[in-house]
Amino acid sequence: MRNRLLIAIMLIVMMFATTAFAQTSQTITLKSGFNFASFTTAISITPQQLLTLNSNIEDVYLYSAAAGSFLSVKDGTLTSLAAGKGYIVKNSSGTETSVTVSGTAISTIGSITLKSGFNLIGFSKVPTTAVTFSSLMASYSTIKGLYKWSPAAGAFLQVVRDASGTVTLLDGSDPTFKAGESYFFNVTADTTVNYDGTSIVVGASPVDPTAKAAEITGTINSAAGMAELGLNYQTSGEAFDVTLVDSDGNAVPSISLDAAETNPKVVNDGQSYSFKVKDFTKAYKVIAKAKVTANKMVSVFVGKVKADEKITNRDVTPISTAISMIYADPTKEASAFKADEELKKADANFQK
Structure with a gap:
């Protein structure tokens, strides 16, 4: 019995070791000249050892954002290599070549400082x-x-913002991110980038760029009165500033909205509005404030939304304003809150 137990333990240890330290290799194709690369395996060799793997590798460079300059193997300033970093490998030959490196499999990289x-x-x-x-x-x-x-x-393929902030393909090309490559990011402030999950995330935002936006739609109708509460406006067709806010009253930023979406937007009384949002961690509310008439404001509570969800008929009226003020619940899903709202509207005692 004891021998069987020892054998079982040894097998488990061997299986764990095989899984935890599984070796993998990466072959890096090097065009003549400069190549922007990254390691897809956790390598243990030094920069100097990398040069010895292929005599055509003249040098390897790493850009230090903190110093604003390049480190290199030849000048002795680049002393280590690691996954998650971008390198420039110079192939001094006039033809394409390659180099193969080995290491352990990568599970996560973590957030990279920008x-x-x-x-x-x-x-x-x-x-x-x-x-x-x-x-x-x-x-x-x-x-x-x-x-x-x-x-x-x-040369570089460049995707930049023009003077108005519009994303522009300067070379007519829109590259995709690929494993084993490196790219220059130009950012306005210190932040981070993380690509361990299902999307590439910049900063602490929960927004997934690849997710399908939820759409919230409705009509601005300030004349759908509720006289009992002193909320009884007349349809005037006047313009309203319509803003999508979170449950704390903060206007939803562009980073949390679908591409090309604006917030706030101007909508005339009696017309429909639409917001497409990609942050599914918060509850939302729509506020419409008259641009001319003082103190004329109506709202509707929406709730939490899901990817690719269509939340329709979230009309902004005096009645929805009253319900939002009394019953807004930031923990509720939008569909559930909408159903509750319909029940209250159908209740003859609700408006008394």
């Missing part, structure tokens, strides 16, 4: 759903530009 300005970021892995440069920039306004080196062209 300094204000330019940062060279290596992608050791990528989410299963492809993310383009333009879609990431549309979700995160802090990104001023993304740059992918093209060895064939000897």
